[in-house]
Each structure stands twice: as structure tokens, then as C-alpha cells.
Amino acid sequence: MTNLDEELIELRREIHRRPELAGEERETAGLVAEQLRAAGLEVTTGVGGHGVLAVLDGSADGPTVAYRADMDAVDAQTNVLPFPRSSRVFDEGFASRVPGVAHLCGHDLHTAIGVGVARALAQGAEPVRGRLVFVFQPSEENLQGARAMQETGLVQRLAPREFYSLHCGPFPFGTIGVSPGYGLPGLDHFRIVLPGGNDAAAAALAAEVAQLGTVAFPKSIADYNARFHALLEPETAASVREFVCITQWTEQTPDAQNIPNGLLRVWPHERHPELRAQIQQLAAAAGGHVEFPGDPFPAMVNSAELSTAAGQYLTMALGPESVAWAKASWPFNCEDFALFLNEAPGAQFYLGVADAETGMNGAPHTPDFAADERAIGHGVRAMAGLLTHRLATRPAAGDSLRPGSKGAAR
Numbered sequence: 001m002t003n004l005d006e007e008l009i010e011l012r013r014e015i016h017r018r019p020e021l022a023g024e025e026r027e028t029a030g031l032v033a034e035q036l037r038a039a040g041l042e043v044t045t046g047v048g049g050h051g052v053l054a055v056l057d058g059s060a061d062g063p064t065v066a067y068r069a070d071m072d073a074v075d076a077q078t079n080v081l082p083f084p085r086s087s088r089v090f091d092e093g094f095a096s097r098v099p100g101v102a103h104l105c106g107h108d109l110h111t112a113i114g115v116g117v118a119r120a121l122a123q124g125a126e127p128v129r130g131r132l133v134f135v136f137q138p139s140e141e142n143l144q145g146a147r148a149m150q151e152t153g154l155v156q157r158l159a160p161r162e163f164y165s166l167h168c169g170p171f172p173f174g175t176i177g178v179s180p181g182y183g184l185p186g187l188d189h190f191r192i193v194l195p196g197g198n199d200a201a202a203a204a205l206a207a208e209v210a211q212l213g214t215v216a217f218p219k220s221i222a223d224y225n226a227r228f229h230a231l232l233e234p235e236t237a238a239s240v241r242e243f244v245c246i247t248q249w250t251e252q253t254p255d256a257q258n259i260p261n262g263l264l265r266v267w268p269h270e271r272h273p274e275l276r277a278q279i280q281q282l283a284a285a286a287g288g289h290v291e292f293p294g295d296p297f298p299a300m301v302n303s304a305e306l307s308t309a310a311g312q313y314l315t316m317a318l319g320p321e322s323v324a325w326a327k328a329s330w331p332f333n334c335e336d337f338a339l340f341l342n343e344a345p346g347a348q349f350y351l352g353v354a355d356a357e358t359g360m361n362g363a364p365h366t367p368d369f370a371a372d373e374r375a376i377g378h379g380v381r382a383m384a385g386l387l388t389h390r391l392a393t394r395p396a397a398g399d400s401l402r403p404g405s406k407g408a409a410r
Helices: 003-017 027-037 107-122 145-152 152-160 199-211 221-230 233-242 269-285 304-318 335-339 374-393
Strands: 042-047 051-057 059-070 130-135 164-173 177-178 186-193 243-252 258-267 290-291 323-325 345-354
Touching: 003 027, 003 130, 003 374, 027 051, 027 107, 027 130, 042 152, 051 107, 051 152, 051 164, 059 107, 059 152, 059 177, 059 258, 059 335, 059 374, 107 164, 107 374, 130 145, 130 152, 130 177, 130 374, 145 335, 152 290, 164 177, 164 221, 164 335, 164 374, 177 304, 186 269, 199 243, 199 258, 199 269, 221 233, 258 269, 269 290, 269 323, 304 323, 304 345, 304 374, 335 345, 345 374
Parallel strands: 059 130, 059 164, 164 345, 177 323
Antiparallel strands: 042 051, 051 130, 177 345, 186 258, 186 290, 243 258
């Protein structure tokens, strides 16, 4: 283990001890900015809340490639899957000191890896070609941070040609998952209003809406892991190439009426209008109507070309056994990295952080989420290599990207 690996593990543990919810990432952002400035990067803080933006300039004739890491923690009571919690403790000595708040999605690892990639490339023996932009994003869990950073215009002015990120996943340590053309679903919220406070009608309507769903949430950690690994199997993955996942709850109004609410996770994103129309028809048949608070949040779609190119590079650099090729989208989470991918093509990868021997499941948003910390150094080396490769492969702004040209993705 290198000195950098050890320093990043300690950084991860410090963030893990002091988790901060979406919009409250002040201390985490301060740690990030301090490390990036010490590495010689140009750093801007307070971007879209507590966001941090860092720029590493190399050769002037190169392209610009961006890398994003999210920083916020989760409410440990409400933002996890309802699986039984075991008595095992994997973070002894650096457990959360903030009641009810924890890094159960792995953003503490994401942040440490992002810092590590920036440090490794800034302090490497060879200067990078072009420019690297490091985006440390707040408020991912509530899907607000990417939009808030975009509204400042700072990321867009840097005009990245490609955008990448990494997310923890329940694959074994040493594995990185790629999913060309797939990603994570879009999200839509509905609220059904019925006249007269008829709870029986509301319950019946909720049951009808539930029938529109094609996948149900996992019922156990074993089910979770089995479904995640099924994405790698062509025949199994084919069954979830298109899906609707519905979560419902009731809201009690001041007059004691139970109002059905729900979240729709849909792939592909283009199916949202169809689902809205179906729910409207069901509500109208029951004598009510549907309210949609806003437009559906977009799905995160990985570039098929760039994901494939990244997977090929990682296979060459790490070995074929180190790359897992997902053949469908994971139905149960959303990701506001989608908004960055709407501005520049790129991909999010799954970093394997599970360790079966010790019982670390590596499953984000589960009560017993735990990660093999060796994955931090592995993620740094994989992403630093990939970004360097992309800068060397991608032409500078204005150069040709004709198929088969020197700059084409490969």
C-alpha cells in the first residue's frame, strides 16, 4: 500500500466520522479544498452550495475532461432499504459521530478517490495533456446538487468534452463495472387527489397503480446482490431492459383524508409520458385527478461509445477479470450525475467494494453497507489511468472526430 493510499484511507475515515447531509457539506468541502490546493490545483469553493471545483492544467493543446465525486451522507433512518441490521461493526474506531446520519451510500469513498485522482495526476512525474476538471458535488441524495452547480455556469464555461464518475457497488474488490448505453432510471413523483375522503377508494386505486410496476424492490440483502449481479447475465438482464419500479405511500391531510403518493423509477426515460397518462386514466376512473409536482428527473444514460472505450482500456490495464460488463440498468436508484451527462457524454462506473470473506456487502443504501478500503487505491489508479488515456486519445477542441480518425474513441 502506498503512502497516498494510506492518506486517502484516513481522509475517508475522517469524512466517515463526520458525515453531512445534503446541503450541509461544509466540513467535507473544506477538507477537499485543502487537499486540492496543497496539490497545486486551482480551486473554487461555494459552487452551487458547498460544491468544490478544481482545475488541473497540463499541455495547452489538449482537450478538457471532467471527473465528478459526490460528498453528502444519508439520513440513516429514512434513506436506506428496510433490511434487518446485523450486529456486525465494520467501522470501529471511525464510526459516525452524528446521530442518525451516516455514509451508507459510499460517498465518503467517492470523495477520497476523487481527491486521490487529482493528487496523483497533479503530482505525477509526467504532465497531463490538456485540462482536467474535478467536480466535488454536494446534495446528490436529494437530486439538487448537480443542477445547483450547473446554475452557476462555472462547469459549462470549462466546456468538458467528456465526463466521468465512480460509484460503489456490491462487486468484489478489484472489479469495476461498466454499462454501455445503460445507467440508472429517471424519477417522477405523483399525488392522487380523490373527492370525499374515501379511504377504501384510495386503497383500491393505489393497488391498481401498483399493477403498472414491472419490478419490485429487493426484500433482502441476498436478493439485492442477486439482482445486481444478474445485470451481468445476458438472458437475465434482458428481462429488465425496460422497467417501471413504483414506491407508494399515503399522505394524511388535515381533514384526515389519505392521499396516495408515489415515485416512479422508469427506464427508458421516454416512457414517463405513457406512465403519467395511465395513472391519470386510473385516477379519473375513480373520480379523482393526479398532480405531478414537476417534470420527471432524467435518467442517467451512459454513453455506449465512451463506456465501451473505458471498459476496453480498463480490461487492458487491469485484466479482463477486473471488468464486469452490465447489460441493463439498475432499477432501484436515481443519480443526478445524469444532468452532467446531458451536457457532455461520459459514463459512471461501479467500483467493487465488497469482501465476502469479511462480510462487507458493498451494497449502497443498505443498513449494513460496508466497503473494503483497498478499493480506494484501486479506484484512484483505475480512474487516473483512464483520464490520462482519454486526454491522450481525445483530440483538442476543434480537431476532427471523424469515425476512424486518430481521435476517435477506442
